[in-house]
Amino acid sequence: MELRHLRYFVAVAEECHFGRAAERLHIAQPPLSQQVKQLEAHLGVTLLTRSTRRVELTTAGAAYLDHARAILASVDRAADDARRIADGRVGRVAIGFTGSATYELLPRLARVLRAELPDVEVELHGEILTPGQVARLHDGSLDVGVLRPPVEDDALDVHLLRREPLVAVLPDAHPLVAAPGISAVRLADLAGESFVTYPSGHRSVVHEAVLGACRAAGFEPQPVAEVAETSTLVSFVAAGLGVALVPESVQHLRITGAAYRPLAGTAPTVDLGVATRRGEDAPVVRRVLDLLRAIAATSPD
Known part of the structure; x- marks a missing residue:
């Protein structure tokens, strides 16, 4: 028995007429009648009673019709699911965001994913430093990492999303x-200030960029605290512990008592990149990457 036997039987049962069923299926009537007879022979059951005017279901045929419809509907759903998975519209993806991207890119991407890919199960993880994202990409708990290059890891593919200037965060007083x-x-006017910084020891690309920028301006920053979470860093500044330099996108994080100011002249920049495991070919990941790149290339409203 093949699926076409079920489709032919259902068409005849619903039309109660071989001629109309043949037209519906776009086949000739004799082959259709022969296929239904083959199905009955395979089952050893009479499904239809035939007369010159009408075709009617037997009791067994009526019961079999319900099962045949359910089987065909299940097959159609399976085919649709397979197509949607291959198209990247169904699946699961876990995405990590470095601190600054948590407050701008994460909410924008979440809105787009909800609208464009409602059947994709998305996990969004914010405030993860680059080394932590690399580790999670390796252990499989992340599929996509929005992080700060450079990342020297042959097991990962890393691509630039954009460059961001640094801005100053100051207590509003x-x-x-x-x-x-x-x-x-x-x-240079921040020389002598206490600095709240991201972690040192090559754990934060932004920390190294801030250190280099201050040295280029002729002074060594005096760290008062090292903080991994961007929200905590800005809160410390708002509390008056010191000043800080952060990527421009952090300005989307509004905390009472903290004020953002651009840097005069040509501001130093930091890169924002996206990382996946090398050779990643999951359709849902590819589709999410396309949306992420498009969002990162545009300014927020």
């Missing part, structure tokens, strides 16, 4: 915030 007419901060 700081003289450089309160002074009239000052819209941008000269980095």
Whole structure:
């Protein structure tokens, strides 16, 4: 027995007429009648009673019709699911975000994924430093990492999403915030300030970028605290512990008591990249990557 036997039987049963069923199936009537007879012979059951005017279901045929419809519907659903999986519209994907991307890219991507891929199960994990994301990509708990290059790892594919300038975060009572007419901060004017920084020891690309920028401006930053979470870092600044330099996208994190100011002149930049396991070919991951790249290339509303 083949699926076509079920489809032919269902068509005849619903039309109660071989001629109309043949037209519906776009086949000739004699082959259709022969296929239904083959099905009955295979089952050893008479499914239809035939007359010159009408075809009617037997009691066994009526019961078999319900099962045949259910089987065909299940087969059609399976085919549809397979197509949607191959198209990346069904599946599961876990995405990690470095601290600064947590407050701008994460919510924007979440909205787009909910609208564009409603049947994809998405896990979003914010505030993960680059080394932590690399480890999770390796152990499989992340499929996509939005992190800060460089990442020297032959097992991962890393691509640039964009470059972001650094901006200053100051307590809102700081003289450089309160002074009239000052819209941008000269980095050299922060010499002698206490700095709240991301972790040192090559655990944070932004930490290294801040250190290099301050040295290029002629001073060594004096760290008062090292913080892994961006929200905590900005909160420490708001509390008056010191100042900080953060990627521009952190400005989307609003904390009472903290003020953001651009840096005067050509501000130092940090890269934002996306990483996957090398050779990643899951359709749902590829589709999410396409959406992520498109969002990262545009400015938030």
